Amino acid sequence: MKPLIFINFKHYENATGRNAELLLNEFRKIKDQKNIYYCLGPGDLRLSLEFPDLNIYSQHVDYNGYGPYTGSISMNFLKSINVNGSLLNHSEKRLEIDDIRKTIEYSKSHDFKLVVCAENIDEIKSISKLRPDYIAYEPRELIGGDISVSNAKPDIIRSASLICSGNDVKLLVGAGIKTENDIKASINLGASGVLIASGVIKDPKPINKLISLTGNITG
Amino acid sequence: MKPLIFINFKHYENATGRNAELLLNEFRKIKDQKNIYYCLGPGDLRLSLEFPDLNIYSQHVDYNGYGPYTGSISMNFLKSINVNGSLLNHSEKRLEIDDIRKTIEYSKSHDFKLVVCAENIDEIKSISKLRPDYIAYEPRELIGGDISVSNAKPDIIRSASLICSGNDVKLLVGAGIKTENDIKASINLGASGVLIASGVIKDPKPINKLISLTGNITG
Numbered sequence: 053m054k055p056l057i058f059i060n061f062k063h064y065e066n067a068t069g070r071n072a073e074l075l076l077n078e079f080r081k082i083k084d085q086k087n088i089y090y091c092l093g094p095g096d097l098r099l100s101l102e103f104p105d106l107n108i109y110s111q112h113v114d115y116n117g118y119g120p121y122t123g124s125i126s127m128n129f130l131k132s133i134n135v136n137g138s139l140l141n142h143s144e145k146r147l148e149i150d151d152i153r154k155t156i157e158y159s160k161s162h163d164f165k166l167v168v169c170a171e172n173i174d175e176i177k178s179i180s181k182l183r184p185d186y187i188a189y190e191p192r193e194l195i196g197g198d199i200s201v202s203n204a205k206p207d208i209i210r211s212a213s214l215i216c217s218g219n220d221v222k223l224l225v226g227a228g229i230k231t232e233n234d235i236k237a238s239i240n241l242g243a244s245g246v247l248i249a250s251g252v253i254k255d256p257k258p259i260n261k262l263i264s265l266t267g268n269i270t271g
Numbered sequence: 272m273k274p275l276i277f278i279n280f281k282h283y284e285n286a287t288g289r290n291a292e293l294l295l296n297e298f299r300k301i302k303d304q305k306n307i308y309y310c311l312g313p314g315d316l317r318l319s320l321e322f323p324d325l326n327i328y329s330q331h332v333d334y335n336g337y338g339p340y341t342g343s344i345s346m347n348f349l350k351s352i353n354v355n356g357s358l359l360n361h362s363e364k365r366l367e368i369d370d371i372r373k374t375i376e377y378s379k380s381h382d383f384k385l386v387v388c389a390e391n392i393d394e395i396k397s398i399s400k401l402r403p404d405y406i407a408y409e410p411r412e413l414i415g416g417d418i419s420v421s422n423a424k425p426d427i428i429r430s431a432s433l434i435c436s437g438n439d440v441k442l443l444v445g446a447g448i449k450t451e452n453d454i455k456a457s458i459n460l461g462a463s464g465v466l467i468a469s470g471v472i473k474d475p476k477p478i479n480k481l482i483s484l485t486g487n488i489t490g
Contacts, residue, residue, distance in 0.1 A: 065337035069351040094313035095344050095352070112342035118284035120415055120468070123331035123364035125314050132288040133314070145342035196339055249339070 054087040055235050056245025057266065058167060058188070058224060059252050060111065060139065061092055067253045072096040076103050078259040082266060087245070091139050094125055100134045109167070110138035112145050115158040127164040137165030139247075140184075143192045149178060156182045167224060167247070176212045180219040187212070187221050188247045194227035196250050201227040202237035213242025232265055273306040274454050275464025276485065277386060277407070277443060278471050279330065279358065280311050286472045291315040295322050297478040301485060306464070310358050313344055319353045328386070329357035331364050334377040346383040356384030356404075358466075362411045368397060375401045386443065386466070395431045399438040406431070406440050407466045413446035415469050420446040421456035432461025451484055 059079075061067035067075055072092060076099060079090065089107040092099060100108035114124045130138065140155055141147045147155075152168060159166045167186040170176045179187055189212050194201050202209065202225060209225055216223040225238045226247030235246050248265075255261035278298075280286035286294055291311060295318060298309065308326040311318060319327035333343045349357065359374055360366045366374075371387060378385045386405040389395045398406055408431050413420050421428065421444060428444055435442040444457045445466030454465050467484075474480035 060341060063335070063337055063340040063343040063345060063348070065347075068337060068348050093344070093348070094342060095316040095348055097314040098317045116282070118282055118287060121282040121363055122279060122358065122361040122468075123313060124282040125312070126282060128284075129282070129287050129312070129314055139341065142341040144340055249341075 053244075055239050055243075056087050056089070056222075056224065057235075057262075058089045058091060058109070058139075058226075058245065058247045059262070060142070060247060060249040061090065061096075061253060062111075062144070062249050063093055064250075064253050066258075068093055068096065073099055073102070075253075075258060076106060079262060080106060081259065082263060085266065088262075088266065089137070097125070097130065097135055098133060104134060107137075108135050109165075110135055111142065113138035113140060113155065113164075113166075115151070115155040127158060127162045131162070131164065136163075137167065137185075139188070140166050140168045141179075142169045143171060143190060143195060152179060153182050156184045159184070169226075169247075173208055173211060173215075176215055180216050180221045183219055183221060185222065186224055186244075187216055188224040188226050190226040190247065197228050198230070199228045200230065200234040200237075201225050202229070202234050202241060204228070206237070206241055209238065209241040209243060217242070235265060272463075274458050274462075275306050275308070275441075275443065276454075276481075277308045277310055277328070277358075277445075277464065277466045278481070279361070279466060279468040280309065280315070280472060281330075281363070281468050282312055283469075283472050285477075287312055287315065292318055292321070294472075294477060295325060298481060299325060300478065301482060304485065307481075307485065308356070316344070316349065316354055317352060323353060326356075327354050328384075329354055330361065332357035332359060332374065332383075332385075334370070334374040346377060346381045350381070350383065355382075356386065358407070359385050359387045359403075360398075361388045362390060362409060362414060371398060372401055375403045378403070388445075388466075392427055392430060392434075395434055399435050399440045402438055402440060404441065405443050405463075406435055407443040407445050409445040409466065416447050417449070418447045419449065419453040419456075420444050421448070421453050421460060423447070425456070425460055428457065428460040428462060436461070454484060
């Protein structure tokens with residue numbers, strides 16, 4: 053199975069608004085990309101209607117349904133526009149553990165996928181017991197930097213992988229992932245895939261970067 | 272000057288996703304509606320690109336710019352898609368006063384309009400000192416109900432109006448507003464307009480309801 057690649061667009065200017073559309077139009081050129089997931093900001097989610105051929109995820113989701121919820125992004129809404137999964141608890145959008153629990157519970161009854169982010173092994177232990185589909189391990193101090201988590205924290209990735217597999221949760225790793233080797237190392241340590249943001253989005257040529265990562269993997 | 276009418280779509284099923292588009296297509300039929308503002312949920316904001324003839328506002332906005340802000344809705348992004356204002360601190364999306372202050376400051380340097388909600392006279396006093404463009408007074412206990420704020424709290428609206436005008440802030444009132452008379456009463460008490468959600472959106476015929484409100488006012 054190919055490594056899963058989640059691209060977080062964050063709120064970078066070149067990946068938001070009209071630029072998000074331009075970027076997706078570029079990324080659309082990649083063939084056979086069922087393993088790639090594009091995580092869009094709240095205001096760009098409707099782009100999923102224009103890109104039904106791509107896997108579009110949200111960067112955050114709430115656990116309410118439809119109703120009097122000003123400012124909310126529900127799974128019901130997301131599914132109605134063909135967005136079938138979301139990041140949750142990203143280090144830039146942290147939640148209380150009780151809200152994480154409620155959101156995971158809601159996701160299970162709504163056939164909705166969650167990638168729940170965790171910053172350390174204690175969080176991985178707590179969250180994996182709630183059995184989300186994925187946990188993304190991202191040490192906060194490495195996010196956006198040049199040192200990849202697979203180089204800096206191999207032992208934690210190995211431990212995290214054991215904890216996750218014991219709970220039937222897939223592990224993703226993120227932070228500093230920029231090369232094919234970073235991805236291969238992560239997979240060898242037991243991860244199912246990676247979560248990448250600046251490594252692709254802040255590259256001078258995001259499309260070339262993403263092709264180099266996926267092309268090498270598939271080739 | 273016509274009363275300002277802000278319609279909060281909240282996250283009602285008939286006003287979210289593909290239904291938000293259908294509803295805006297209906298509302299678009301109203302002529303001469305520069306005084307009407309449609310407040311859309313985060314996931315529907317890109318509809319502003321399809322409805323450049325309507326005033327589209329956001330239901331919430333953050334005070335960061337572009338950058339590594341997962342799950343964020345910035346004024347920079349909103350302005351780039353022709354959304355030039357937002358609700359803030361709605362009772363269903365409450366903020367700390369310090370975050371309200373930072374968001375108002377950011378709005379002033381970015382030519383962005385804010386409608387800051389307040390639940391009581393103390394909050395109106397605190398927030399009006401920060402001089403947002405609008406304060407919307409919505410007593411929490413009346414939201415979504417049948418008793419209009421203009422009937423239930425005329426004295427508070429009068430006091431709020433004095434506090435606001437002393438700080439060069441326009442007052443809107445909300446909660447239970449459903450008829451032309453509710454709007455007229457609010458204006459007579461010193462408000463510049465109203466914030467309506469269920470009164471229009473939950474009506475069996477939202478377009479007819481909105482026409483009856485605006486038609487009577489303009490006629």
